[in-house]
Amino acid sequence: MNLLEAPMRLAQKHLRGGRIGWVFVTPNLSVFGLFTFLPIVIDLIYAVTGGNQLFPAQRPYVGTANFQALLACRNYLDPNTCTRDLFWHGIYNTAEFVVLQVGFMVGLSLATALALNRPGRARGFFRAVFFYPVLLSPVVVALIWKWVLQRYGVLNAGLGALGLAPHDWLLNSSTAFFWSVFVSIWAHMGFYTLILLAGLQAIPRDVYEAAAMDATPPWRRFRRVTLPLLMPSLLVVLVLALIRAVQIFDEVYVLTGGGPGTSTTFLVQFIYQTGFAQQVREYGMAAAASLLLAAVLMALTVLQLRVTRPRK
Amino acid sequence: MSRLATMLTARRGRLARDWTDWASLAYLLLGVLVMFLPVVWLFASSLKTDQALNAFPPTLLPWQPAQVAVPGHAGTLPLMRVTAGRFAGERLAELRHIGLVAQLLDPARPGPVLHIPVRDLKPVLHLHASWSNFTDLVRRFNFLGYFWNSVLITTLATLITLLINSMAAFALSKYRFAGRDAVFGLMLATLMVPPTIVLVPNFLIAARLDLVNSLWGVIWPGVATPTGVFLLRQYMLTIPDDLIEAARMDNASEWRIYWRIVLPLSTPALGVLAIFSVMWRWNDFLWPMVVLNRSSAFTLPLALFSFQGDLQTQWHYLLAMTVLTLLPVTVIFLFLQRSITQGIASAGVK
Numbered sequence: 066m067n068l069l070e071a072p073m074r075l076a077q078k079h080l081r082g083g084r085i086g087w088v089f090v091t092p093n094l095s096v097f098g099l100f101t102f103l104p105i106v107i108d109l110i111y112a113v114t115g116g117n118q119l120f121p122a123q124r125p126y127v128g129t130a131n132f133q134a135l136l137a138c139r140n141y142l143d144p145n146t147c148t149r150d151l152f153w154h155g156i157y158n159t160a161e162f163v164v165l166q167v168g169f170m171v172g173l174s175l176a177t178a179l180a181l182n183r184p185g186r187a188r189g190f191f192r193a194v195f196f197y198p199v200l201l202s203p204v205v206v207a208l209i210w211k212w213v214l215q216r217y218g219v220l221n222a223g224l225g226a227l228g229l230a231p232h233d234w235l236l237n238s239s240t241a242f243f244w245s246v247f248v249s250i251w252a253h254m255g256f257y258t259l260i261l262l263a264g265l266q267a268i269p270r271d272v273y274e275a276a277a278m279d280a281t282p283p284w285r286r287f288r289r290v291t292l293p294l295l296m297p298s299l300l301v302v303l304v305l306a307l308i309r310a311v312q313i314f315d316e317v318y319v320l321t322g323g324g325p326g327t328s329t330t331f332l333v334q335f336i337y338q339t340g341f342a343q344q345v346r347e348y349g350m351a352a353a354a355s356l357l358l359a360a361v362l363m364a365l366t367v368l369q370l371r372v373t374r375p376r377k
Numbered sequence: 378m379s380r381l382a383t384m385l386t387a388r389r390g391r392l393a394r395d396w397t398d399w400a401s402l403a404y405l406l407l408g409v410l411v412m413f414l415p416v417v418w419l420f421a422s423s424l425k426t427d428q429a430l431n432a433f434p435p436t437l438l439p440w441q442p443a444q445v446a447v448p449g450h451a452g453t454l455p456l457m458r459v460t461a462g463r464f465a466g467e468r469l470a471e472l473r474h475i476g477l478v479a480q481l482l483d484p485a486r487p488g489p490v491l492h493i494p495v496r497d498l499k500p501v502l503h504l505h506a507s508w509s510n511f512t513d514l515v516r517r518f519n520f521l522g523y524f525w526n527s528v529l530i531t532t533l534a535t536l537i538t539l540l541i542n543s544m545a546a547f548a549l550s551k552y553r554f555a556g557r558d559a560v561f562g563l564m565l566a567t568l569m570v571p572p573t574i575v576l577v578p579n580f581l582i583a584a585r586l587d588l589v590n591s592l593w594g595v596i597w598p599g600v601a602t603p604t605g606v607f608l609l610r611q612y613m614l615t616i617p618d619d620l621i622e623a624a625r626m627d628n629a630s631e632w633r634i635y636w637r638i639v640l641p642l643s644t645p646a647l648g649v650l651a652i653f654s655v656m657w658r659w660n661d662f663l664w665p666m667v668v669l670n671r672s673s674a675f676t677l678p679l680a681l682f683s684f685q686g687d688l689q690t691q692w693h694y695l696l697a698m699t700v701l702t703l704l705p706v707t708v709i710f711l712f713l714q715r716s717i718t719q720g721i722a723s724a725g726v727k
Contacts, residue, residue: 069632070630070632070633070636073630073631073632074630074632077630077631077632083552083554083557084554084555085548085552085554085631086548086549086551086553086554086557087548087556088548089545089547089548089552089635090544090545090548090549090560092540092541092544092545092601093541093542093544093545093564093601093606094545094560094563094564094601096541096597096598096600096601097563097564097567097601099582099597100575100579100582100597100598100599100601101567101570101575101601102563102567103578103582104570104575104578104579104582105570105575105578106578107577107578107582108574108575108577108578111577111578119580119581119584120581121581176404177404177408179401180401180402180404180405180408181405183398183401189714189715191405191408191409192718193710193714193718194408194409194412194413195408195412196717196718197412197413197416197707197710198412198416200656200660200706200707200710200717201660201703201706202659202660202662202678202681202702202703202706203660203678204662204678204681204682204702205660205678205681205699205702205703208419208681208685208695208696209415209418209419209699210415211685212419212422212692212696213415213418217431217433217435218435219418219435222433222434222435225434226434251411251412255412256721259718259721259722260722262722263722263723283396283397308571312571312573314573314663315662315663319682319685333573333663336573336576336577337576337663337666337667340576340577340580341576341580348577351576351577352577352578355573355574355575355576355577356574358573358574359570359574362569362571362574363569366568366569367569369568370565370568
């Protein structure tokens with residue numbers, strides 16, 4: 066690292082005051098520029114050009130044709146009447162997924178954090194077990210569950226032992242959707258549990274002791290003391306979970322491949338497939354869909370910044 | 378057992394025990410089953426042979442039909458236990474069965490062929506851990522290559538991330554220069570642009586820079602993280618400026634101040650970022666899938682994904698490879714459990 070010292074000394078000689086700061090931010094800023102800001106511009110160019118050439122100069126200008134194709138539906142409640150039905154299936158599936166996954170996951174994370182917040186010596190162990198799946202690769206998560214859920218897997222064997230009929234869990238639309246939600250909750254809830262647990266531990270003990278003096282019943286204690294004091298953490302968790310859920314792809318794609326049919330195809334999978342996995346790669350269509358997704362995410366991120374940085 | 382029970386129910390509070398304590402303990406135990414059993418099941422299954430994996434209902438331990446060598450016969454024959462009839466209780470080797478009658482031999486004294494109805498026979502099972510699932514991955518499927526790619530990407534990307542993010546954080550927390558707040562705002566704004574949105578353009582840029590199928594193509598786009606800059610900046614703000622002034626008095630260069638004073642003092646925050654970065658990189662999937670399409674450049678998750686397409690019928694290899702992919706993360710977690718969970722809880726970002 067002393068290799069860098071000589072050029073930095075030289076730079077220091079020529080830059081007065083704090084301007085040396087620019088040298089320190091340059092590497093980070095150039096990576097951002099090249100792989101975040103420039104791509105947004107290119108995204109805009111792709112979205113208004115057609116054809117399947119990769120290099121923007123060779124792509125014909127088509128105006129808003131890509132957006133029009135994506136948004137053309139005879140009946141917006143029925144994805145099958147849309148020109149790009151997969152896009153609309155993606156939108157509807159993603160919306161349903163977001164509501165179910167975020168709702169149940171935040172609820173379960175809260176329950177888990179409350180249970181973990183009680184004094185006891187094995188808490189570290191329990192916390193570790195709930196957190197462990199967060200560290201696993203989505204591909205690993207999906208394969209673990211694929212193995213459990215397969216036709217001759219342990220779940221069906223367990224059901225058989227109870228005298229229940231086996232199911233092809235991932236070959237049926239509604240059960241495949243259920244397991245997509247379940248598996249992604251399984252994989253991520255430990256993270257949100259930790260944040261909520263940290264929030265719970267920041268609540269001063271004497272508040273609870275006062276409640277105990279007054280013989281407040283548990284449910285009331287939760288409603289009137291815990292919940293209001295935990296609200297800031299809960300909001301952070303909610304918004305972070307929303308941002309992640311809208312971008313659901315990895316584990317479900319490996320688990321179900323988006324199927325059966327289109328029942329577990331989500332927006333990001335549409336973008337990936339349209340841009341990279343088809344015979345004819347439609348970069349323009351993929352970029353247009355990305356921009357629509359970006360608009361949603363931008364709104365959610367503004368919400369996040371509001372929630373995480375309360376005004377003084 | 379009773380000590381375990383005391384341990385699980387021990388509490389230090391003076392508050393009276395009520396039903397919520399029992400409910401929460403029951404919930405946690407159920408949670409452990411749901412969270413951990415699938416992983417245990419994966420580990421147990423990965424030790425089974427292809428044949429044992431096909432048994433239904435499945436068993437937790439790798440039970441395997443026993444084979445026995447019989448003098449005068451090539452290879453091995455399946456060993457059977459006779460459950461009824463004249464030979465009840467004996468263990469015999471099965472030659473073949475014709476219809477409902479099997480032909481068997483006593484493996485120790487191969488005399489005349491015995492004829493016994495199939496319904497009176499049960500295969501003898503023994504425990505057999507199929508370590509060849511793992512060794513075959515190395516011998517037949519370039520596992521070490523994928524592993525090396527993953528290790529290389531994770532290590533290099535994390536080192537670069539730590540270096541350039543801490544440099545930026547240092548400048549943003551310790552200097553006043555025109556445009557500083559704009560730079561900080563710009564970096565925070567990148568929070569709004571998750572990688573999924575710039576997938577297509579990044580592929581173009583990677584292609585332009587000749588980074589497709591190169592490990593650097595995976596590394597570069599993600600090394601500047603808004604999360605990292607923010608985390609480190611907040612931490613560095615707590616380092617007193619007096620220290621830096623004192624170093625300047627001693628004629629230390631700005632780089633030396635960064636490298637010798639601020640960086641060592643930021644170790645806790647750097648540790649949290651390192652954990653995040655390792656986690657992101659080791660598990661990264663979508664971008665590597667887009668930018669790497671030659672199998673020799675695959676990372677572990679990519680190899681695993683392409684395996685599950687190609688080896689649908691060879692679960693024994695697939696499971697072994699899944700285990701090897703999660704093993705490094707698991708080992709690290711076992712050792713650093715406390716600092717990882719506390720670090721993430723304190724940062725509250727991902």
